[in-house]
Amino acid sequence: MSDSNLPANPETSGTDASAAKDQGSAPQPDLARTEKLSAGGQPATPDVSQTQSELSSMSGTMAPVSVSQTLAQTFVSGTQVKRAVDLSNCQLGEFRLLRRLGAGGMAQVYLAEQTSLKRNVAIKIMRPDFGDQDTYRKRFEQEATAAAGLNHQNIVQVYAVGEADGLQYIAQEYVHGLNLVEYLKKRKPPSAHLAIHLMKHVSAALYAAHQAGIVHRDIKPENIMVTRKMVAKVTDFGLAQLTQGGERVNLTQMGVTMGTPLYMSPEQINDASVDLRSDLYSLGVTFYHLLAGEPPFRARTAVALAYKHLNEEPQPLSNSRPDLPPSLIELIHRLMSKDPAKRFDSARLVQTELKRIEKSGELSHSWSASQEAEEQSEVSPWWHISKPTLKKFGIACIIVFLLAASAGRERRRGNPLDTPVKNVSTVKELGSAQAQLRHAEVLWRDPGISIETKAEAWQAVLDFYPDASGPGYEAKLGLATLYLIQKRNLDQAEIWFRELTTQNSNKLKANGLAGRSIITAVRGEHDKAYETIRVELSTMTQHLTPDMQKLIRYAIKEINRRREVPDLDLQNLFNDPQESPPPA
Numbered sequence: 001m002s003d004s005n006l007p008a009n010p011e012t013s014g015t016d017a018s019a020a021k022d023q024g025s026a027p028q029p030d031l032a033r034t035e036k037l038s039a040g041g042q043p044a045t046p047d048v049s050q051t052q053s054e055l056s057s058m059s060g061t062m063a064p065v066s067v068s069q070t071l072a073q074t075f076v077s078g079t080q081v082k083r084a085v086d087l088s089n090c091q092l093g094e095f096r097l098l099r100r101l102g103a104g105g106m107a108q109v110y111l112a113e114q115t116s117l118k119r120n121v122a123i124k125i126m127r128p129d130f131g132d133q134d135t136y137r138k139r140f141e142q143e144a145t146a147a148a149g150l151n152h153q154n155i156v157q158v159y160a161v162g163e164a165d166g167l168q169y170i171a172q173e174y175v176h177g178l179n180l181v182e183y184l185k186k187r188k189p190p191s192a193h194l195a196i197h198l199m200k201h202v203s204a205a206l207y208a209a210h211q212a213g214i215v216h217r218d219i220k221p222e223n224i225m226v227t228r229k230m231v232a233k234v235t236d237f238g239l240a241q242l243t244q245g246g247e248r249v250n251l252t253q254m255g256v257t258m259g260t261p262l263y264m265s266p267e268q269i270n271d272a273s274v275d276l277r278s279d280l281y282s283l284g285v286t287f288y289h290l291l292a293g294e295p296p297f298r299a300r301t302a303v304a305l306a307y308k309h310l311n312e313e314p315q316p317l318s319n320s321r322p323d324l325p326p327s328l329i330e331l332i333h334r335l336m337s338k339d340p341a342k343r344f345d346s347a348r349l350v351q352t353e354l355k356r357i358e359k360s361g362e363l364s365h366s367w368s369a370s371q372e373a374e375e376q377s378e379v380s381p382w383w384h385i386s387k388p389t390l391k392k393f394g395i396a397c398i399i400v401f402l403l404a405a406s407a408g409r410e411r412r413r414g415n416p417l418d419t420p421v422k423n424v425s426t427v428k429e430l431g432s433a434q435a436q437l438r439h440a441e442v443l444w445r446d447p448g449i450s451i452e453t454k455a456e457a458w459q460a461v462l463d464f465y466p467d468a469s470g471p472g473y474e475a476k477l478g479l480a481t482l483y484l485i486q487k488r489n490l491d492q493a494e495i496w497f498r499e500l501t502t503q504n505s506n507k508l509k510a511n512g513l514a515g516r517s518i519i520t521a522v523r524g525e526h527d528k529a530y531e532t533i534r535v536e537l538s539t540m541t542q543h544l545t546p547d548m549q550k551l552i553r554y555a556i557k558e559i560n561r562r563r564e565v566p567d568l569d570l571q572n573l574f575n576d577p578q579e580s581p582p583p584a
Contacts, residue, residue, distance in 0.1 A: 284335025433468035
């Protein structure tokens with residue numbers, strides 16, 4: 001079996017990816033992949049050019065046709081469907097099917113408008129040629145039962161389950177965002193902060209499912225959606241097992257293993273008894289992939305891949321991500337233990353350990369280490385300016401400089417060395433670090449004091465009392481903020497901001513995160529800056545200094561201006577109706 005026979009990483013629909021995809025293809029001994037098919041039987045290329053609002057407005061462009069009329073033209077020899085039928089612009093009960101998002105072995109997924117509630121949903125429709133096959137009908141019903149019984153913010157919500165025009169369907173939440181495969185294609189592997197944030201969400205979803213007696217059995221990057229607000233949601237319970245009356249319901253055929261080989265647990269591969277710890281193994285493999293950029297095991301055939309899951313240990317995650325804290329690496333490798341007894345006993349325990357790591361202080365150090373090489377990179381202009389614009393600006397600056405220099409020579413009187421120098425430092429040692437710090441703070445708030453004098457006052461704290469860590473960090477915050485306002489010395493400001501994020505003080509940590517995010521945006525990495533602000537800083541807004549609050553507001557507005565869908569909730573979180581520019 002060649003690589004092409006291995007399970008692929010099917011995408012949903014680009015940036016408008018649906019949380020509902022069908023990965024539950026008909027059982028095949030070689031674990032053949034599930035593909036999305038177009039009407040001609042070829043892999044589909046979804047149209048991602050339309051936004052959700054545009055799709056909603058489509059309902060008035062043409063009258064929908066009935067599903068039964070469309071299907072009537074496609075049947076040959078009884079119930080055999082000649083081709084994958086595109087039901088776009090058809091009416092299925094109360095659902096207007098807008099466009100197809102994808103298709104799998106036993107169902108197609110459409111973006112639809114639920115006309116009664118005027119909302120967009122993702123609707124999964126069972127293929128009509130499977131309708132008379134009892135096993136597939138039961139599996140489809142099982143998925144509907146499994147998902148409909150779960151109501152959790154990190155699980156794609158099921159709105160309705162029903163049958164219309166002879167077709168079974170599941171209508172569920174339509175998720176704006178990317179699955180983890182698409183995330184990796186568009187961005188680099190995430191920081192430890194963001195990975196833990198997402199893992200906590202998925203662990204919460206699994207715990208809710210496991211408490212309801214449901215084992216997902218197909219946890220993988222494609223089945224984890226990340227919204228634009230960085231909320232992870234688990235989808236596709238098509239392979240789920242239910243517990244009914246204390247007994248496990250299993251609809252797979254004898255001797256046939258269900259799942260995706262890249263992420264399957266050893267007990268799934270052996271067709272042994274599968275419990276919630278199987279999902280935890282797949283969770284570990286999924287986040288190993290997310291952090292390392294590739295799965296822990298690869299092989300040319302499904303059999304060879306299965307052998308590795310059963311007998312080989314993955315390469316240490318630290319080899320590819322030395323910046324990650326050891327405790328996070330240990331957690332992921334524990335999840336991937338061959339023996340289920342060596343894994344965590346529940347997803348709730350995984351959550352607890354992730355929270356402990358988050359509060360341990362390791363993450364700030366790991367972030368600094370992972371970004372160390374970037375400290376030497378050239379600082380970009382303030383936000384992003386195109387090269388042609390920069391060239392014109394540079395030429396204009398040279399001309400202005402030459403004209404000013406010429407005018408200065410005309411007006412100069414006497415020897416310039418004889419002219420008294422203004423703003424020479426007059427800051428004196430005041431006897432204690434706290435007194436020196438209070439003096440700097442008073443000067444900072446005085447609009448009549450020059451920037452140079454304010455900088456010297458902050459610097460005096462560091463010069464006179466280098467061993468006073470508390471006042472020293474406050475002085476570094478003051479100087480780094482000043483550098484941000486002046487748009488200079490950003491390399492040094494970044495070093496100080498990163499240092500502040502390692503401190504236990506909420507004020508220092510919050511302002512360090514804010515300053516670091518602003519500099520990241522200055523360098524053109526707007527997605528990374530957005531992640532830091534959304535995931536880490538949004539819960540610490542009350543600790544920001546007034547000057548930093550103004551600066552971060554400007555940064556968020558610039559980031560939103562470059563996002564396809566602005567995060568207005570985040571902008572409002574930092575918004576100040578009486579906003580005024582920071583001091584110059």
